[in-house]
Amino acid sequence: MKKRVNELTGVKEIARRANVSIATVDRVLHNRKGVSKQTKEKILGIIEELNYEPNLLAQRLASRKILRLATLIPEISKETSFWDAPLKGIEQADKEIKQFGIIIDKYFYDQNKIESFVEQTKIILESNPDGILLAPSFIEESVRFTDKCRQLNIPYVLIDSDLPNGGSLSYIGPNLYHSGYLAAHLVSYLIKNGEKILIVNISREIDNHHHLLKKEEGFRAYFDKHKKPDNILKIDIRDTDLKSIEKYLSNIFTEHNDIRIVFVTNSRVSKVAHFIDSSKKDVILIGYDFLKENIEYMDKGIIDFLVCQKPKQQGYRGLISLYQHLAFSSPVEKIYFMPIDILTKENSAFYRN
Amino acid sequence: MKKRVNELTGVKEIARRANVSIATVDRVLHNRKGVSKQTKEKILGIIEELNYEPNLLAQRLASRKILRLATLIPEISKETSFWDAPLKGIEQADKEIKQFGIIIDKYFYDQNKIESFVEQTKIILESNPDGILLAPSFIEESVRFTDKCRQLNIPYVLIDSDLPNGGSLSYIGPNLYHSGYLAAHLVSYLIKNGEKILIVNISREIDNHHHLLKKEEGFRAYFDKHKKPDNILKIDIRDTDLKSIEKYLSNIFTEHNDIRIVFVTNSRVSKVAHFIDSSKKDVILIGYDFLKENIEYMDKGIIDFLVCQKPKQQGYRGLISLYQHLAFSSPVEKIYFMPIDILTKENSAFYRN
DNA sequence: CTGATTCACGGGTACGTTAACGAATATATT
DNA sequence: AATATATTCGTTAACGTACCCGTGAATCAG
Numbered sequence A, B: 001m002k003k004r005v006n007e008l009t010g011v012k013e014i015a016r017r018a019n020v021s022i023a024t025v026d027r028v029l030h031n032r033k034g035v036s037k038q039t040k041e042k043i044l045g046i047i048e049e050l051n052y053e054p055n056l057l058a059q060r061l062a063s064r065k066i067l068r069l070a071t072l073i074p075e076i077s078k079e080t081s082f083w084d085a086p087l088k089g090i091e092q093a094d095k096e097i098k099q100f101g102i103i104i105d106k107y108f109y110d111q112n113k114i115e116s117f118v119e120q121t122k123i124i125l126e127s128n129p130d131g132i133l134l135a136p137s138f139i140e141e142s143v144r145f146t147d148k149c150r151q152l153n154i155p156y157v158l159i160d161s162d163l164p165n166g167g168s169l170s171y172i173g174p175n176l177y178h179s180g181y182l183a184a185h186l187v188s189y190l191i192k193n194g195e196k197i198l199i200v201n202i203s204r205e206i207d208n209h210h211h212l213l214k215k216e217e218g219f220r221a222y223f224d225k226h227k228k229p230d231n232i233l234k235i236d237i238r239d240t241d242l243k244s245i246e247k248y249l250s251n252i253f254t255e256h257n258d259i260r261i262v263f264v265t266n267s268r269v270s271k272v273a274h275f276i277d278s279s280k281k282d283v284i285l286i287g288y289d290f291l292k293e294n295i296e297y298m299d300k301g302i303i304d305f306l307v308c309q310k311p312k313q314q315g316y317r318g319l320i321s322l323y324q325h326l327a328f329s330s331p332v333e334k335i336y337f338m339p340i341d342i343l344t345k346e347n348s349a350f351y352r353n
Numbered sequence C: 001c002t003g004a005t006t007c008a009c010g011g012g013t014a015c016g017t018t019a020a021c022g023a024a025t026a027t028a029t030t
Numbered sequence D: 001a002a003t004a005t006a007t008t009c010g011t012t013a014a015c016g017t018a019c020c021c022g023t024g025a026a027t028c029a030g
Helices: A010-020 A023-029 A038-048 A057-060 A082-102 A114-127 A139-152 A178-191 A206-225 A242-255 A269-278 A293-300 A311-328 B010-018 B022-029 B037-050 B056-062 B084-102 B113-125 B138-149 B174-190 B207-226 B242-255 B271-278 B292-299 B311-328
Strands: A065-074 A103-108 A131-134 A156-157 A170-173 A197-200 A231-237 A259-264 A282-290 A305-308 A336-338 A341-343 B065-074 B102-109 B129-134 B156-159 B170-175 B196-200 B231-237 B261-263 B284-288 B304-308 B334-339 B341-342
Touching: A010 A023, A010 A038, A023 A206, A023 A259, A023 A282, A057 A311, A057 B056, A057 B084, A065 A082, A065 A114, A065 A206, A065 A311, A082 A103, A082 A311, A082 B056, A103 A170, A103 A311, A114 A139, A131 A139, A131 A311, A139 A156, A156 A282, A156 A311, A178 A206, A178 A259, A178 A305, A178 B174, A197 A206, A197 A242, A197 A269, A206 A231, A206 B129, A242 A269, A242 B334, A259 B129, A259 B311, A269 A282, A293 A305, A305 B170, A311 B156, A341 B341, B010 B037, B022 B037, B056 B311, B065 B113, B065 B311, B084 B311, B102 B113, B102 B311, B129 B138, B129 B311, B138 B156, B156 B311, B170 B311, B174 B207, B174 B261, B174 B284, B174 B304, B196 B207, B196 B242, B196 B271, B231 B242, B231 B341, B242 B271, B261 B271, B271 B292, B292 B304
Parallel strands: A065 A103, A065 A131, A131 A156, A156 A170, A170 A336, A197 A231, A197 A259, A259 A282, A282 A305, B065 B102, B065 B129, B129 B156, B156 B170, B170 B334, B196 B231, B196 B261, B261 B284, B284 B304
Antiparallel strands: A305 A341, B304 B341
């Protein structure tokens, strides 16, 4: 540890070289008006020459601005604990940037109630935040909301699924199509001739369903492009309670006793696992997401593979992106696809969500 | 954006409540001497009460300390570009924390020359850094070096492989055993009865070899615990040039024409891929690391799976840990195992190293 | 009892940046 | 020409913390 040497950087040095006060340098740096063209260019030249970079610490410290960010994601329901992870990411980001003068207000909606979503968006707009992190489950309503945000010049970041209207500061989430494609690729290693594949979609709300269709599309696309297995079955289940699900599954398994691979297009795979487990079927089960209940079935050897896309990171990165954009106007990747992680019994213990 | 409200936090508020000056509060915070027991306790009480957390920005800004960190990793050789990734991580960390008064000096050694390693450690010790990031390829010499560091009270973080003497601030890297175990688990899905597995170790230096043995051990352990495949072959190749490697492989493939799975225990898998490709063998090839040449063979369909452990993150996290420990004495995970990532042709494009 | 030493504490400046406020000069208006 | 208005710039007080230096009081040595 040494004393800091007297470096010749910073606004002070720039001011000295330009024979002006630091206030003038500051004006140029934030290109505010009140500086003659001449001196402005002179200062810009010196900034270039020194390739000055502002001290972020001092910047944030001296800035009396407070940034208020709002997050809107589904509440954690009994049906699925998926949204626990993004929330954790949000909380972590909150903790890290709280000191930097950032206030984060968290809002939640019920994934089964569109009204709750709309209501929360209204509350958020009234609070007039500086930026928004949104998980847009309901497409139409989300489009309306984000259009409004653009009108009001409030930047927003989307996580988990994208919207068709564009204009977000960034999308951070999975490439659904490719995650399905990957799953099919895995399956291609696992399946033998004559065996059947079963695709299982479990979802109540139509909007979320769109999510699943994208994955299914990718899944099928793989087999269209490569050697097609003899038979791909599919079942859509619109109830999310265990009993209904088991009934549907039981039916289709009775009808087809040569199903070898089961691909569940979302995190409800644990419910399918419950059925497979109790009915002692010998199938390979592939599903989505690093949830406690899924991991348990993986450890038991019922679920073979889980595809996962770092939901916690999505929340975390989303907020950090907003913060960096607002505080330092740093560039943000417009589309940030999460990696498509493959989990098995043997690497899940090391996974970082 | 609003003005910051007049909050009553910070040393000033503590000082006000305790009827002392901020200097005294500061003394207590850094528990330096010069404060009577009475007032110290009073101040500590108030700190507790407000659950005061120091403003890290102001802390770093006001601190005249400069932290100097040294990194020592293998240089990027023609033989393998593996160390490019950790270096990138180091550079990224450098960029991010440069402003916080951190100077990072990078040192490199030749993985084929122990002397170069020893020499660099000497230079580093002479420079008397505040912390060290080390990739300890040569075990014995590294132990000697780190023992010295502990004597001198210089904290160090290990990446990529751990050392037996303990005492590091943190180990950040793979769990080699489990990565081999995982690979075997994958293989168990892919292999059919009667087919043979070939393990390929390619390494010149004995020390690095230890790395590979750990993976092999994990790999074999899986099959010891589960149904054992009929035949696991193994070949140790001590030359790293393509020609020698191909000769060895050619021999063993001639001898055994029913090898179905090839498991290469490190990143040199691309050289094996070259052989497989040109000799048109139909085998499943599993190897390590997200290197350009490996990805190319994966895209061509020659390499089926790559196991990868975020080498860039290792460099990045290592430095960040050191920084946080030294600057804020924040707690650091003693062992941080990287996730064991499975890459295939279909998810490698989304991978973040 | 005097001088030196130690102890407990406060004053004040610095870190690099922001931005409110106001001064000085130039230009426009009547 | 006198006044009003714009333009261009400097002074200065923050932001929250670190730490040097100085002061007064208590304690100790001789």
